[in-house]
Every structure is written in structure tokens, then in C-alpha cells.
Amino acid sequence: MLTLKYFSLFVVFLLAVVLNKQVKSLEVDRYRQEALAQHNIYRAQCKADALQKNSTLDQIAQSWCEQLAATNQFNHSGTIDYGESSYKKAPFDFKNDNGATPVAAWFSTRSKYSDANPADALDFTQVVWKNTKLFGLGVCSIPNNGVLFVANYYPRGNYKDQFAQNVNC
Secondary structure (H helix, E strand, O other), X not given: OHHHHHHHHHHHHHHHHHHHHHHHHHHHHHHHHHHHHHHHHHHHHOOOOOOEEOHHHHHHHHXXXXXXXXXXXXXXXXXXXXXXXXXXXXXXXXXXXXXXXHHHHHHHHHHHOOOOOHHHHHHHHHHHOOOOOEEEEEEEXXXXXXXXXXXXXXXXXXXXXXXXXXXXX
């Protein structure tokens, strides 16, 4: 009888873990959709075509996001194969923040942008980079009820001497 009780508790625990992962994956998908939609609103303002969601970029971003979260770090991966922007917020306001939150933060550096000196606004320029076509997003939980976002873009932006023709805001 005691074995049956422990087995029942184990099944309940297992179901809770599985259901929790399903809910989290639904939230990641929702955050991805919200982030993509916000990108495309800003890109339309800057005369750039809409980005398309890319599952390979989602996977790459998710993997890097999980590595950062596991090591409690916040830095770029160092890749040159695709563009990358990161954002973290702790605590994350789950009632008012969503997948558009990091995109709005990246775009908010627009006021620091100039063709001559774009270095202070590289997240903004990547959001609206005209030649970029594909987008992926990773989303992870971090300590203090926080969320970490990693966005990947292909082809990447922020090429020297190409800002004027790719940033039309």
C-alpha cells in the first residue's frame, strides 16, 4: 500500500513537471510572436520589410539563452554568422511586460543613433536593419523572477559603412 502511495505521488509530480513545461513553451511561443510583431511595427516605420520567424534561429537563441541563464552571465555569444541582441529584466512584470518589451528597449536607443557614430545604438540598428530578413528568439527564466531574451537575426546587420543604406528612420 505504501508503494502505491509513493507511485501516485511520483505520477502527480511527473504530470506537474510535464504540464509546467508545456505552459512555459506556450509562453515562449507567445513571447516570440509578440517580439516579432513589435519588430515589424518598428521596421515598417523605418521602411524595412517585415521579418520572418525562423525556427533554426529560435533554437540557436534558446540554446545561448539557456547557457547564459545556467551560468548567470549576460554577454553576446561572439558569433559573426548572425546578428544578436540580448535583454534581461529582473523582476519581470508578468502583468505588463511581454515579448515586445525587449524590442521596445532596443528601439529606444534610436535617439543615440547617427550614421557617423552608430556604436551607441547597435541594438536599435539591428532591429530595423533593412537587409535582415529572418528572426529568432530565446526566452529563459533567471533569478529574482526575471526573464532573459536573446534575439538572433539573419543576415546580420551593423556592417561598417552600410548604416546609411540600411537604417532608414
